[in-house]
Amino acid sequence: MVGKASRTRYAILQHAADRASMDGLEGLTIGSLASDLQMSKSGLFAHFGSKEDLQLAVVEHAAARFAEEIVAPAQQAPAGGERLRAYCEHYLDHLEHSVFAGGCFWAAAACEFDDRPGAVRDAIADGVRVWLAELERQARLAGLPRPAEVAFEIYSLGLGANACTRLLHDTRAFALTRATIQQLLAARATTINGEPPASRVNLRAGE
Amino acid sequence: MVGKASRTRYAILQHAADRASMDGLEGLTIGSLASDLQMSKSGLFAHFGSKEDLQLAVVEHAAARFAEEIVAPAQQAPAGGERLRAYCEHYLDHLEHSVFAGGCFWAAAACEFDDRPGAVRDAIADGVRVWLAELERQARLAGLPRPAEVAFEIYSLGLGANACTRLLHDTRAFALTRATIQQLLAARATTINGEPPASRVNLRAGE
DNA sequence: CCTACCGATCGGTAGG
């Protein structure tokens, strides 16, 4: 059974991740979260030992949501190039439908904590590393040359899409990102500068 | 003559931009800035009318520094593809040499304010728009197809390079970014999907 | 989960 306390905790984390995607993890305050959720400050605080523990719990929660909404659905697509496209598509959908009110939680968290030492930063960095490693793995399975470059490019385009839509309110950003990713996967799969891809056939598509 | 007050103001803004690149514009506090600069709170505050005015002044200062250190030096290169490469090179140098202690001020500011309405956000968005428009202009002068895509890609790779170095402390990020940009400019300049570039010769190189 | 409270710090002001 899922206890009342854990349901309350989930509701706190969901709301906190939403707020953090807009105002940042440091912008979260125990007082304003409590008033949003109609609890007392100390009632909310009792679920966590400190503000840092709250921030860590929010990062964990956001990782679970990312896995649920972007990584898991893409497992339907065969490994390699098609799964890479599925990741991009689900990521853009996630942005387009504003799963978190402030766009990509990870883009916001990475920028905010990239110069602050501590456990929160380490947790955010781990999440980003896992994502980059998975992109690189699929690029390699797709037989694309320089898979680390492909992973870096796709990751970067995600950051760009998030920035263009959130900051510039540029509605063309989604189409632009889709076109750019199509373009880059096509270009990479083509012989360029005399370096053909290792294989055009996805040998491990069934794994 | 440059008055004492304006020199003090410059010193405040330089230090504030440095701090903001690490802790964000909202993380700036009048008290900590004053103590860093060995002034009284109200002494520092007197240079600005409010915290928001201070943030706006910091954004303006950062725009001037970006123009000085990235845009101006690249004017040495001929317009078009070479200038695009020069922009990338100077941007990466700017990151590599940590002109601001926390890496790219603009990447940090864009993430932080992308969901907060107000004058500060508008100023940041304007700065980003100017940069994207200049990248697109040079891509067009270079005769590259889809200049808006090229601009978006280069902008995104800058965000990626900043994130990889600051958050992941990944020292390969600079080389990876340089390689990726070389790759993308080469791929774009090549006939792909039956669409040749408008012109391989930079007709307006002398402008 | 609550009320009631703590010391510290916030942005900002008065008056010089």
Place this chain on the structure above:
DNA sequence: CCTACCGATCGGTAGG
């Protein structure tokens, strides 16, 4: 540019 101060809010605690 300074000292001295304001009300509000911060993270966190005591005690229940």
